[in-house]
Amino acid sequence: MARLAVNVDHVATVRQARGIDEPDPVLAAGMAELAGAEGIICHLREDRRHIQDRDLELLRQTVKTKLNLEMAAVEEMIGIAIKAKPDLVTLVPEKREELTTEGGLDVLGHKARYSDVVRRLKDAGILVSFFVDPDPAQIEAAKECGGDIVEIHTGHYSEAKSEEEADKLFSLIGAAVNVAEKMELRISAGHGLNYVNVKRFGELHQIEEYSIGHSIVARAIYVGFEQAVREMVELVKNF
Numbered sequence: 001m002a003r004l005a006v007n008v009d010h011v012a013t014v015r016q017a018r019g020i021d022e023p024d025p026v027l028a029a030g031m032a033e034l035a036g037a038e039g040i041i042c043h044l045r046e047d048r049r050h051i052q053d054r055d056l057e058l059l060r061q062t063v064k065t066k067l068n069l070e071m072a073a074v075e076e077m078i079g080i081a082i083k084a085k086p087d088l089v090t091l092v093p094e095k096r097e098e099l100t101t102e103g104g105l106d107v108l109g110h111k112a113r114y115s116d117v118v119r120r121l122k123d124a125g126i127l128v129s130f131f132v133d134p135d136p137a138q139i140e141a142a143k144e145c146g147g148d149i150v151e152i153h154t155g156h157y158s159e160a161k162s163e164e165e166a167d168k169l170f171s172l173i174g175a176a177v178n179v180a181e182k183m184e185l186r187i188s189a190g191h192g193l194n195y196v197n198v199k200r201f202g203e204l205h206q207i208e209e210y211s212i213g214h215s216i217v218a219r220a221i222y223v224g225f226e227q228a229v230r231e232m233v234e235l236v237k238n239f
Protein backbone atom coordinates (compact mmCIF):
# COMPACT_ATOMS: atom_id res chain seq x y z
CA MET A 1 0.00 0.00 0.00
CA ALA A 2 1.88 3.06 -1.26
CA ARG A 3 1.16 6.76 -0.81
CA LEU A 4 0.80 9.51 -3.37
CA ALA A 5 2.55 12.85 -2.89
CA VAL A 6 1.44 15.47 -5.41
CA ASN A 7 3.86 17.96 -6.93
CA VAL A 8 2.05 21.29 -7.47
CA ASP A 9 4.81 23.05 -9.46
CA HIS A 10 2.89 22.98 -12.71
CA VAL A 11 -0.10 24.75 -11.20
CA ALA A 12 2.36 27.56 -10.47
CA THR A 13 3.77 27.25 -14.00
CA VAL A 14 0.35 28.15 -15.44
CA ARG A 15 0.03 31.07 -13.03
CA GLN A 16 3.50 32.40 -13.90
CA ALA A 17 2.70 32.23 -17.62
CA ARG A 18 0.32 35.13 -16.99
CA GLY A 19 2.14 36.72 -14.11
CA ILE A 20 -1.09 37.01 -12.11
CA ASP A 21 -2.39 35.23 -9.01
CA GLU A 22 -4.23 32.21 -10.38
CA PRO A 23 -4.29 29.25 -10.49
CA ASP A 24 -2.90 29.01 -6.96
CA PRO A 25 -0.73 26.00 -6.07
CA VAL A 26 -1.72 26.48 -2.42
CA LEU A 27 -5.40 25.91 -3.21
CA ALA A 28 -4.45 22.97 -5.45
CA ALA A 29 -2.49 21.44 -2.56
CA GLY A 30 -5.55 21.59 -0.31
CA MET A 31 -7.68 19.99 -3.03
CA ALA A 32 -5.07 17.25 -3.51
CA GLU A 33 -5.20 16.47 0.19
CA LEU A 34 -9.01 16.34 0.09
CA ALA A 35 -8.70 13.87 -2.79
CA GLY A 36 -6.45 11.56 -0.79
CA ALA A 37 -2.88 12.71 -1.42
CA GLU A 38 -0.70 12.05 1.61
CA GLY A 39 1.98 14.59 0.76
CA ILE A 40 2.52 17.84 -1.14
CA ILE A 41 5.72 18.63 -3.00
CA CYS A 42 7.03 21.90 -4.37
CA HIS A 43 10.35 22.70 -5.99
CA LEU A 44 11.65 26.16 -5.19
CA ARG A 45 14.06 26.72 -8.04
CA GLU A 46 16.80 29.29 -7.92
CA ASP A 47 15.25 31.09 -10.90
CA ARG A 48 11.74 31.00 -9.29
CA ARG A 49 10.24 29.93 -12.60
CA HIS A 50 7.18 28.39 -10.97
CA ILE A 51 6.96 28.09 -7.17
CA GLN A 52 7.54 31.42 -5.37
CA ASP A 53 8.73 32.07 -1.82
CA ARG A 54 5.17 33.09 -0.93
CA ASP A 55 3.90 29.66 -2.02
CA LEU A 56 6.35 27.85 0.23
CA GLU A 57 5.38 30.03 3.21
CA LEU A 58 1.66 29.44 2.67
CA LEU A 59 2.09 25.74 1.94
CA ARG A 60 3.99 25.39 5.21
CA GLN A 61 1.06 27.00 7.00
CA THR A 62 -1.68 25.05 5.26
CA VAL A 63 -0.45 21.56 4.28
CA LYS A 64 -1.98 19.05 6.68
CA THR A 65 -0.17 15.97 5.42
CA LYS A 66 3.56 16.27 4.73
CA LEU A 67 5.33 19.06 2.91
CA ASN A 68 8.30 18.00 0.81
CA LEU A 69 10.53 20.82 -0.45
CA GLU A 70 12.60 19.89 -3.48
CA MET A 71 15.68 22.03 -3.83
CA ALA A 72 19.28 22.30 -4.92
CA ALA A 73 21.84 22.00 -2.12
CA VAL A 74 22.90 25.65 -2.36
CA GLU A 75 23.28 28.10 0.52
CA GLU A 76 20.26 30.22 -0.37
CA MET A 77 17.94 27.20 -0.37
CA ILE A 78 19.44 25.67 2.76
CA GLY A 79 18.71 28.92 4.61
CA ILE A 80 15.14 29.02 3.27
CA ALA A 81 14.54 25.38 4.22
CA ILE A 82 15.84 25.81 7.76
CA LYS A 83 13.51 28.77 8.21
CA ALA A 84 10.44 27.23 6.52
CA LYS A 85 10.89 23.80 8.14
CA PRO A 86 9.20 21.51 5.60
CA ASP A 87 8.73 17.96 6.90
CA LEU A 88 11.16 16.75 4.29
CA VAL A 89 13.71 18.17 1.89
CA THR A 90 14.50 16.33 -1.33
CA LEU A 91 17.90 17.30 -2.68
CA VAL A 92 17.91 17.47 -6.47
CA PRO A 93 20.41 18.61 -9.09
CA GLU A 94 19.42 21.84 -10.80
CA LYS A 95 20.58 23.41 -14.02
CA ARG A 96 19.19 26.73 -15.15
CA GLU A 97 18.72 25.70 -18.77
CA GLU A 98 16.85 22.45 -18.09
CA LEU A 99 13.07 22.16 -18.62
CA THR A 100 12.74 19.84 -15.64
CA THR A 101 15.08 17.86 -13.39
CA GLU A 102 17.08 15.78 -15.84
CA GLY A 103 18.96 13.23 -13.80
CA GLY A 104 19.73 12.03 -10.30
CA LEU A 105 22.09 13.75 -7.94
CA ASP A 106 25.78 12.83 -7.93
CA VAL A 107 25.99 12.12 -4.20
CA LEU A 108 29.01 9.84 -4.61
CA GLY A 109 31.10 12.61 -6.18
CA HIS A 110 30.36 15.14 -3.40
CA LYS A 111 30.02 13.11 -0.22
CA ALA A 112 31.65 15.62 2.14
CA ARG A 113 29.45 18.46 0.88
CA TYR A 114 26.22 16.45 1.10
CA SER A 115 27.06 15.05 4.55
CA ASP A 116 27.36 18.62 5.77
CA VAL A 117 24.06 19.67 4.14
CA VAL A 118 22.26 16.65 5.63
CA ARG A 119 23.61 17.44 9.09
CA ARG A 120 22.43 21.06 8.91
CA LEU A 121 18.95 20.12 7.70
CA LYS A 122 18.58 17.33 10.25
CA ASP A 123 19.70 19.66 13.05
CA ALA A 124 16.70 21.77 12.02
CA GLY A 125 14.44 18.73 12.39
CA ILE A 126 13.98 18.12 8.66
CA LEU A 127 14.14 14.66 7.09
CA VAL A 128 16.39 14.42 4.03
CA SER A 129 15.77 12.54 0.81
CA PHE A 130 18.26 12.19 -2.06
CA PHE A 131 16.92 12.06 -5.62
CA VAL A 132 19.21 9.53 -7.29
CA ASP A 133 19.40 7.43 -10.41
CA PRO A 134 18.80 3.71 -9.89
CA ASP A 135 22.51 3.21 -9.28
CA PRO A 136 23.63 1.16 -6.23
CA ALA A 137 26.74 3.32 -5.74
CA GLN A 138 24.66 6.50 -5.46
CA ILE A 139 22.23 4.81 -3.06
CA GLU A 140 25.08 3.67 -0.83
CA ALA A 141 26.51 7.20 -0.92
CA ALA A 142 23.12 8.63 0.08
CA LYS A 143 23.13 6.34 3.12
CA GLU A 144 26.72 7.23 4.01
CA CYS A 145 25.84 10.93 3.87
CA GLY A 146 23.09 10.38 6.45
CA GLY A 147 20.06 10.50 4.14
CA ASP A 148 16.79 9.09 5.50
CA ILE A 149 15.15 8.42 2.16
CA VAL A 150 16.14 7.84 -1.45
CA GLU A 151 13.81 8.91 -4.22
CA ILE A 152 14.62 6.72 -7.19
CA HIS A 153 14.61 8.63 -10.48
CA THR A 154 12.08 6.96 -12.78
CA GLY A 155 12.45 9.46 -15.62
CA HIS A 156 14.59 7.30 -17.89
CA TYR A 157 12.18 4.37 -17.51
CA SER A 158 9.26 6.71 -18.24
CA GLU A 159 10.90 7.91 -21.44
CA ALA A 160 11.82 4.46 -22.76
CA LYS A 161 11.23 4.20 -26.51
CA SER A 162 10.53 0.46 -26.64
CA GLU A 163 9.24 -2.31 -24.41
CA GLU A 164 12.68 -3.89 -24.23
CA GLU A 165 14.22 -0.64 -23.10
CA ALA A 166 11.45 -0.14 -20.53
CA ASP A 167 12.02 -3.69 -19.22
CA LYS A 168 15.73 -3.08 -18.90
CA LEU A 169 15.30 0.26 -17.13
CA PHE A 170 12.60 -1.11 -14.86
CA SER A 171 14.85 -3.96 -13.76
CA LEU A 172 17.52 -1.39 -12.80
CA ILE A 173 14.91 0.32 -10.63
CA GLY A 174 14.02 -3.04 -9.04
CA ALA A 175 17.68 -3.75 -8.27
CA ALA A 176 18.16 -0.25 -6.83
CA VAL A 177 15.12 -0.71 -4.60
CA ASN A 178 16.66 -3.93 -3.21
CA VAL A 179 19.91 -2.14 -2.44
CA ALA A 180 18.07 0.72 -0.70
CA GLU A 181 16.03 -1.77 1.33
CA LYS A 182 19.19 -3.57 2.47
CA MET A 183 20.66 -0.22 3.52
CA GLU A 184 17.51 0.45 5.57
CA LEU A 185 16.67 3.57 3.63
CA ARG A 186 13.05 4.57 3.10
CA ILE A 187 12.20 4.49 -0.60
CA SER A 188 10.23 6.83 -2.85
CA ALA A 189 10.11 7.05 -6.62
CA GLY A 190 9.20 9.67 -9.15
CA HIS A 191 9.63 11.63 -12.34
CA GLY A 192 7.69 11.08 -15.54
CA LEU A 193 5.21 8.67 -13.99
CA ASN A 194 1.71 8.64 -15.46
CA TYR A 195 -1.51 6.64 -15.15
CA VAL A 196 -0.18 3.90 -17.44
CA ASN A 197 3.52 3.52 -16.72
CA VAL A 198 3.01 3.62 -12.94
CA LYS A 199 1.01 0.36 -12.94
CA ARG A 200 4.08 -1.80 -13.16
CA PHE A 201 5.34 -0.47 -9.84
CA GLY A 202 2.75 -2.68 -8.16
CA GLU A 203 5.56 -5.30 -8.24
CA LEU A 204 7.81 -3.19 -6.03
CA HIS A 205 6.22 -3.27 -2.59
CA GLN A 206 9.17 -1.60 -0.87
CA ILE A 207 8.41 1.78 -2.48
CA GLU A 208 6.47 3.76 0.11
CA GLU A 209 5.67 6.90 -1.82
CA TYR A 210 5.32 8.21 -5.38
CA SER A 211 6.06 11.85 -6.28
CA ILE A 212 3.93 12.78 -9.25
CA GLY A 213 3.13 16.14 -10.80
CA HIS A 214 2.97 16.60 -14.55
CA SER A 215 0.60 13.77 -15.48
CA ILE A 216 -1.84 14.75 -12.73
CA VAL A 217 -1.92 18.42 -13.73
CA ALA A 218 -2.29 17.38 -17.39
CA ARG A 219 -5.24 15.10 -16.61
CA ALA A 220 -6.77 17.78 -14.39
CA ILE A 221 -7.32 19.92 -17.49
CA TYR A 222 -9.78 17.31 -18.76
CA VAL A 223 -11.33 15.82 -15.63
CA GLY A 224 -10.66 18.34 -12.86
CA PHE A 225 -7.90 18.38 -10.26
CA GLU A 226 -9.63 16.40 -7.52
CA GLN A 227 -10.59 13.58 -9.82
CA ALA A 228 -7.12 13.45 -11.38
CA VAL A 229 -5.56 13.13 -7.93
CA ARG A 230 -8.15 10.58 -6.77
CA GLU A 231 -7.48 8.34 -9.78
CA MET A 232 -3.75 8.30 -9.06
CA VAL A 233 -4.34 7.67 -5.34
CA GLU A 234 -6.47 4.66 -6.31
CA LEU A 235 -3.70 3.28 -8.50
CA VAL A 236 -0.83 3.55 -6.02
CA LYS A 237 -2.75 2.56 -2.93
CA ASN A 238 -3.12 -0.95 -4.31
CA PHE A 239 0.65 -1.41 -4.69
Ligand code: PXP
Binding pocket: 007, 009, 043, 070, 090, 092, 100, 101, 131, 151, 189, 190, 191, 192, 193, 211, 212, 213, 214, 215
Ligand atom coordinates in the same frame (compact mmCIF):
# COMPACT_ATOMS: atom_id res chain seq x y z
N1 PXP B 1 10.58 13.93 -8.26
C1 PXP B 1 11.49 14.91 -8.51
C2 PXP B 1 12.77 14.90 -7.74
C3 PXP B 1 11.24 15.91 -9.46
O1 PXP B 1 12.16 16.87 -9.70
C4 PXP B 1 10.00 15.91 -10.13
C5 PXP B 1 9.69 17.00 -11.12
O2 PXP B 1 9.57 18.21 -10.48
C6 PXP B 1 9.08 14.89 -9.82
C7 PXP B 1 9.41 13.90 -8.90
C8 PXP B 1 7.74 14.82 -10.47
O3 PXP B 1 7.91 14.57 -11.82
P1 PXP B 1 6.67 14.69 -12.82
O4 PXP B 1 6.25 16.12 -12.82
O5 PXP B 1 7.25 14.23 -14.12
O6 PXP B 1 5.61 13.78 -12.27
